[in-house]
Amino acid sequence: MSPASHSIPGKGRADFERVALPFLPEIYRTAVGLLGNRTEAKDLAQDVFLQAWKSFDQFEPGTNMRAWLHKILVFRASHFRRKFWRFATFGNKEEETQDIPVNDAVPDHLSDKQVMEALAAVPPPFKETLVLADVREFTYQEIAAMLKIPVGTVMSRLSRGRKLLRAGLTGRGLGR
């Protein structure tokens, strides 16, 4: 428990649970999208909330709790991801996106599982931008602030992420 924080109005455990816990399902699902693994996503979600609770005294009441939690999420996710990161593969995929058409329709018969599998195949830097922009609908500026990258980089990563996902969804996925 945290007796010191209880003495700060609006910074107690009850306050934290009231403003943060409603986002738990969303954070967990975003974690699944980023990691492609439910067990790791479960651990990551817990980790995010523990970290958020530890840093709750730095959170400014009235600001965007949802964005704050997602910022912690993408930062912590990088630790979970590291062991899967392969730079060589990453480089090749980046080049191959040049040839992927952007106007192919997404087949209607695809299951959610197949969509998630296609998402899992997108390299991390593009995937996190894709999830934050197209799933969580954060603005470019919000994503740039979360990832500490320029807005232009957000836009280019999103464009490539979409192409890569489309390639996966239309059966032209890389490595298939």
Place this chain on the structure above:
Amino acid sequence: MNQDERLRRAVNKEPVPRDLEARVRTRLDSGGPRRGLSGFGRLISSLALLVFMLGATQYYAVQKTRDLLRVGLDDHLHCAIEGAYPRQANQGQNGKAAAMTAMGPYSPMLQPVLDQFPGDSLVSAHRCTVNGRDYVHMILRRDQMLISVILTKRRDGESFPRTIIPVHESGLAGYSISSFGAGGYMGYVVSSLPGQVNDRLAGLVAPVVRRYTGA
């Protein structure tokens, strides 16, 4: 349904584990908000601690060095300055022979040491005990100044500390003191000469003494 909507639906339909919220609450019970210093504060406090430790180490080194130098100075003050040394210089032709006798088993190093002081005269060479400590002591005269070459057995824990900032001690009690290790002994040259001159003399004497102490 376009790609964005398809992706959004797939992610948002992901079932949330039933026990997740309970697990989060348990984790929250185990950890609290960070209190005390921020990351920057911790960095500053770590640096302050590092500086303090370096300072304390240096202070200890300076103090220990001063104590060890004092060992040589005490003998110089007792014998050369206070005049408690045997007056062998007054014994004419027999002076050197008397000095050799007074040095006992250390007598073979007398002449080689004297060779390092051309132009200086031997005043006394002897073994003595000051403050319960045994010394081998050679005293020479240069003009009106006395120069002591001193040797004493090293005791447990008596070694000059290694320091990040080199310790240079040349002004203890107004005397120049230069010390050197010589195997199981500590050697000193103590005089009223300028520090650099005194250090140079110690540099000449040290290898000679080491030959006789097995260092």
